[in-house]
Amino acid sequence: xxxxxxxxxxxxxxxxxxxxxxxxxxxxxxxxxxxxxxxxxxxxxxxxxxxxxxxxxxxxxxxxxxxxxxxxxxxxxxxxxxxxxxxxxxxxxxxxxxxxxxxxxxxxxxxxxxxxxxxxxxxxxxxxxxxxxxxxxxxxxxxxxxxxxxxxxxxxxxxxxxxxxxxxxxxxxxxxxxxxxxxxxxxxxxxxxxxxxxxxxxxxxxxxxxxxxxxxxxxxxxxxxxxxxxxxxxxxxxxxxxxxxxxxxxxxxxxxxxxxxxxxxxxxxxxxx
Amino acid sequence: xxxxxxxxxxxxxxxxxxxxxxxxxxxxxxxxxxxxxxxxxxxxxxxxxxxxxxxxxxxxxxxxxxxxxxxxxxxxxxxxxxxxxxxxxxxxxxxxxxxxxxxxxxxxxxxxxxxxxxxxxxxxxxxxxxxxxxxxxxxxxxxxxxxxxxxxxxxxxxxxxxxxxxxxxxxxxxxxxxxxxxxxxxxxxxxxxxxxxxxxxxxxxxxxxxxxxxxxxxxxxxxxxxxxxxxxxxxxxxxxxxxxxxxxxxxxxxxxxxxxxxxxxxxxxxxxxxxxxxxxxxxxxxxxxxxxxxxxxxxxxxxxxxxxxxxxxxxxxxxxxxxxxxxxxxxxxxxxxxxxxxxxxxxxxxxxxxxxxxxxxxxxxxxxxxxxxxxxxxx
Numbered sequence: 113x114x115x116x117x118x119x120x121x122x123x124x125x126x127x128x129x130x131x132x133x134x135x136x137x138x139x140x141x142x143x144x145x146x147x148x149x150x151x152x153x154x155x156x157x158x159x160x161x162x163x164x165x166x167x168x169x170x171x172x173x174x175x176x177x178x179x180x181x182x183x184x185x186x187x188x189x190x191x192x193x194x195x196x197x198x199x200x201x202x203x204x205x206x207x208x209x210x211x212x213x214x215x216x217x218x219x220x221x222x223x224x225x226x227x228x229x230x231x232x233x234x235x236x237x238x239x240x241x242x243x244x245x246x247x248x249x250x251x252x253x254x255x256x257x258x259x260x261x262x263x264x265x266x267x268x269x270x271x272x273x274x275x276x277x278x279x280x281x282x283x284x285x286x287x288x289x290x291x292x293x294x295x296x297x298x299x300x301x302x303x304x305x306x307x308x309x310x311x312x313x314x315x316x317x318x319x320x321x322x323x324x325x326x327x328x329x330x331x332x333x334x335x336x337x338x339x340x341x342x343x344x345x346x347x348x349x350x351x352x353x354x355x356x357x358x359x360x361x362x363x364x365x366x367x368x369x370x371x372x373x374x375x376x377x378x379x380x381x382x383x384x385x
Numbered sequence: 386x387x388x389x390x391x392x393x394x395x396x397x398x399x400x401x402x403x404x405x406x407x408x409x410x411x412x413x414x415x416x417x418x419x420x421x422x423x424x425x426x427x428x429x430x431x432x433x434x435x436x437x438x439x440x441x442x443x444x445x446x447x448x449x450x451x452x453x454x455x456x457x458x459x460x461x462x463x464x465x466x467x468x469x470x471x472x473x474x475x476x477x478x479x480x481x482x483x484x485x486x487x488x489x490x491x492x493x494x495x496x497x498x499x500x501x502x503x504x505x506x507x508x509x510x511x512x513x514x515x516x517x518x519x520x521x522x523x524x525x526x527x528x529x530x531x532x533x534x535x536x537x538x539x540x541x542x543x544x545x546x547x548x549x550x551x552x553x554x555x556x557x558x559x560x561x562x563x564x565x566x567x568x569x570x571x572x573x574x575x576x577x578x579x580x581x582x583x584x585x586x587x588x589x590x591x592x593x594x595x596x597x598x599x600x601x602x603x604x605x606x607x608x609x610x611x612x613x614x615x616x617x618x619x620x621x622x623x624x625x626x627x628x629x630x631x632x633x634x635x636x637x638x639x640x641x642x643x644x645x646x647x648x649x650x651x652x653x654x655x656x657x658x659x660x661x662x663x664x665x666x667x668x669x670x671x672x673x674x675x676x677x678x679x680x681x682x683x684x685x686x687x688x689x690x691x692x693x694x695x696x697x698x699x700x701x702x703x704x705x706x707x708x709x710x711x712x713x714x715x716x717x718x719x720x721x722x723x724x725x726x727x728x729x730x731x732x733x734x735x736x737x738x739x740x741x742x743x744x745x746x747x748x749x750x751x752x753x754x755x756x757x758x759x760x761x762x763x764x
Contacts, residue, residue, distance in 0.1 A: 169689040209731055227687070229730040280684065280694025280747040285740075303695050305686075323686055 152357035153198075156222055161201045164191040165216060166226035167209040172325075172384040173227040173349075176206075186384040187225045190244060193376060194225075194351075197367040213238060216354060223364065224352040234352075239361050242368055243348035244377055249283050250327050250339045252312055252320040257338075264319050266341040272296040276308040276317035283308075283321040286344060306330060312337050323347070328385035425452040431460075432502040433468040435756040439708045441469030441506075441719030442738065443679055446494050447478070449726040456497045458724055461739055463501040465749055466756020469717040470503050471553070471678045475511030476537045477523065483515055483533065488544050495548050506551040506595070506678060506719070509538060509581075510563075517565075525565025528576065535580040542588035551593045553634045553678060554581045557600040559617040561610050569612045571620030575629070578621075582629040596621070596630030598678055599661075601638055601653045615650065615660055622668040632673060632716065635661050637680035637704070640690045644703035655680065655704055662714060674716045677708070681720030685735040698751045705755065 156162050166187055168174045174185040183204050195202035205221045212224050217237060227247070230240055253264050264270065271294050277283040279301035287299045300317050302308045305326035312320040313336035320327075320337070324347075327339055351368075353361050371377045442462055449455050462470055474491050481487070498505050511523050516530045526534060542552060557563040558574040582594045599614040606616070618633075635658045639646075642654035650660065662675060682700050685691040692700065701720055708718045724739040738749040745753075754760050 170687045171689070173687070175689070210733075231728075231730040233727055278694065280698055281686070284694070284747055285744065289744075304693055326686065 150356060150359045152222075152353070152360035153363050154359070156198065156200055156360060159200070161203050162191070162195045162198060162223065163203045163205055163221035165205045165207050165212055165221035165224045166191075167212060168206045169209070170227050172329075186245075186380055187227060189380055189383070190371075190377075191223075191225045193371060193380075194364060194367050197370065198363055213352070216352060219354075222353065222357070222360065227349055228352055230348045230350045237355060238352040239355050239358065241351035241353075241361060241364050243350050244368055244371075245324075245349040245381065246343050247324050247347040247349060248343040248345040249286055249321055250324045250343050251341050252309060252322060252327050252337045253318070253340050254312055254315065255336050255338050257340075264340060267294070267344055270294050270297050270319065273318035274298045274300055274316075276300050276302055276311045276320040278302055278305050278308055278322065281305070282323065282345070287321055306334075309334070309337055325385055328381065332382075332385065425456055427496055427500040428456075430500060430502070431463055433463050433466060435466035435468060436758045437466075437705050437709045437756060438468055439715065439717050440467040440705050440752075440756060441471065441677075441717040442467045442723040443471040443719045443721040444723045445473065445725050447473045447475060452493055452497075454726070455493055457743055458739075459494075459497050459501045459503060461743065461745070461749075462503060462723060465738070465753045467719075467752075468502065468504060469506065469719055470498055470723075471506040471508060471719040472498075473508045473510075473556075474541065476509060476534065477511045477513035480513055480537055480540070481515075484536075486540055486544070491545075495545060499548060504551070505549050506553065506676065506717075507541070507545070507549050508553040508556060508598070508678065509541060510555050512565075522562075522565050524563045525567070526577070528573070531577050531580045534577065535584040538581045539584040539588045542585045542592050546589045546592075550591065551595060551632070551676075552585060553595040553598050554578050554630075556598050557636065559599045559602065559612045559614055563600070568609075569617070571612070571617050571626075572624040575621050575624035575626045578626060579629045593631045594629070595632045595634040595676060595678065596626060597661075598634040598636060601636055601657050603651060603653060614657075615664055618661055618664045619668075622664070622670075627668060627670055630673075633661060633665060633670075633675045634678040635675050635680075637677045637718070639680070639682045639692075639700055639704075641692055643696075644700040644707060655700070656707075658712075658715075671714075674714050675712075676716045677704075677718040677720075679719065679721045680704075681736065683732060683735045685732040688732045688735070691732065691735065694747065698748045701748060702752060702755045702760070705752075 166174045168176045168183045172185050173187045174183060177184050183206060188204060191202050191204065207215050207220070212226060213234060215221065216224050230243065251264065251267060257263060264273065267290060270290065275287055275297060277287045277299055284301060291297045291299060300311070302311060305322040308320040308322055309327065309330040311317045321344060324343060331337060351364055353364065444458060444462065446455050446458060449458065472494060479486055479488060479491065495505055512526045516533045517525045538552065555574065555577065559569050561567065561569055578596050585592050585594050597618065599617055600611065601614050602611050604611040604613055637655045637658045638653065639655040640653055644655050646654045646656060648654065648656040648659045658675060658677060665671060665673060681704070682697040683691045684694040684697040704718055704720070708715045722736050724737055725734070725741055727741050728734055737746065738752070739745050
């Protein structure tokens with residue numbers, strides 16, 4: 113039986129915990145109470161420039177234009193659009209991949225936009241945005257493939273079918289994994305993703321398993337195939353900022369949501385992929 | 386009546402208190418005490434079966450914490466058919482305080498490797514904080530502390546006498562990144578090498594000291610990021626390096642070029658090693674062998690220096706074949722890297738043979754088939 117006195121003690125303890133939590137939270141948020149003020153967005157806006165680090169060695173997301181020497185690509189356009197929405201110019205800083213995180217921490221730039229894949233191991237040093245592109249493996253079938261109950265709409269429908277993969281690729285590795293659980297799945301290896309996709313179009317195989325970028329580029333340049341189902345695996349491209357730059361991250365996330373909702377991200381993908 | 390009631394309450398309270406204590410102890414036993422860890426043993430002595438005894442691979446066990454993963458990695462190297470491994474042993478990890486050494490982790494790596502029948506080539510570097518200024522890079526070592534590194538080399542070679550017969554002194558000293566972000570200087574590296582060589586031989590006259598491990602680069606003279614590897618090697622000889630190493634360590638990356646692409650001074654490809662060899666011959670060092678302690682190809686789908694996965698397989702096997710067939714001066718070829726403890730989630734993952742979860746990539750299976758003599762000509 114709980115007495116009135118015990119109840120009062122419990123209530124007091126609860127109040128104390130709530131008060132402590134509020135106090136600590138307030139101190140963290142309020143610089144005049146000992147917390148650190150996040151001026152990251154103010155800093156970028158006052159400078160009038162968002163410095164974006166990337167390694168221009170990964171077309172079509174970032175590469176050096178052989179004719180002009182300028183850096184171009186999906187990520188460059190994305191960075192410029194982010195800058196426009198934040199009301200600042202964008203400065204692109206080309207840096208070797210292996211030093212991107214270190215250079216971000218050292219303040220050489222404000223953000224990294226470089227086909228960067230979300231990495232849970234780095235979350236103690238950087239903060240990631242929401243994803244703006246998924247470059248994971250996708251299932252591809254002929255454009256005029258049937259859409260009835262016999263259709264291939266997801267990997268579970270591959271039983272008894274023939275799947276084309278690029279030999280040695282991530283699709284090949286995943287295909288071998290699928291074969292362990294899907295009865296009578298036959299893998300057919302090809303030298304390159306374009307060979308896989310041509311085989312799909314020509315009906316040599318029932319489906320192909322390739323990365324989303326290769327699939328989209330093939331659909332744009334040659335056509336005759338389409339992507340079905342959700343991605344078979346995820347490779348989420350994200351923007352990284354310094355861990356303490358939460359205000360900047362919030363603004364970038366808001367802009368990315370806008371860009372997703374108003375179709376800007378889709379248009380960028382259509383332009384470059 | 387009142388006393389009885391009070392006694393009853395006391396008894397109940399005591400029972401509840403004892404019951405709670407029992408419950409707490411039970412919870413501690415269930416959740417607080419770790420179950421006994423599976424015992425990882427060295428197991429029986431194994432031997433590598435291969436048609437090509439020059440096959441090697443660069444492992445990355447430095448940051449692998451769990452012993453069973455160390456063992457499994459090395460088992461898979463053996464099963465692939467590579468008798469050589471190159472592994473990184475960072476000075477800072479083992480001598481956290483001057484003169485205080487902790488060899489527990491490298492002992493695990495070396496003992497498991499040897500039990501799998503593998504020969505270990507130890508790359509030594511990474512300066513501890515106590516041997517460099519605050520906020521300096523891990524690769525920064527001023528001349529005043531060369532003797533500290535010499536002491537570490539002595540301690541390492543002494544500790545692993547009879548178990549590790551090959552040590553590489555430093556890594557890619559021709560890059561500013563690997564030379565403490567200072568201007569690179571072959572004479573300075575040679576001064577460091579001289580001390581390391583003497584201390585290594587003092588600890589074990591039989592140990593073989595590998596020098597160089599230069600990054601293949603075309604950096605022009607005076608470039609802030611590095612020095613052309615051929616010029617750097619000549620600079621080492623000019624500083625008297627011939628007397629202070631037994632084997633040249635070479636890094637042979639093929640980038641987008643096939644394995645048989647001919648060497649040229651203005652090109653970084655796999656056979657650039659032959660140009661290093663020419664520098665050695667020119668300096669009267671033709672009796673010394675070379676060991677490729679890093680290199681290979683990368684099959685990231687979009688990196689401008691990458692090749693397709695089938696090409697990586699073909700070129701890698703071609704590199705092993707080339708060393709066995711044409712490079713009588715080459716002891717071993719160890720491509721970078723066998724497996725990482727965790728995904729790098731970048732192009733680095735596309736150098737590996739096995740995933741962090743020990744899933745063999747197709748290149749692993751094909752190299753294994755080659756080592757077993759199961760592949761025909763012309764791959």
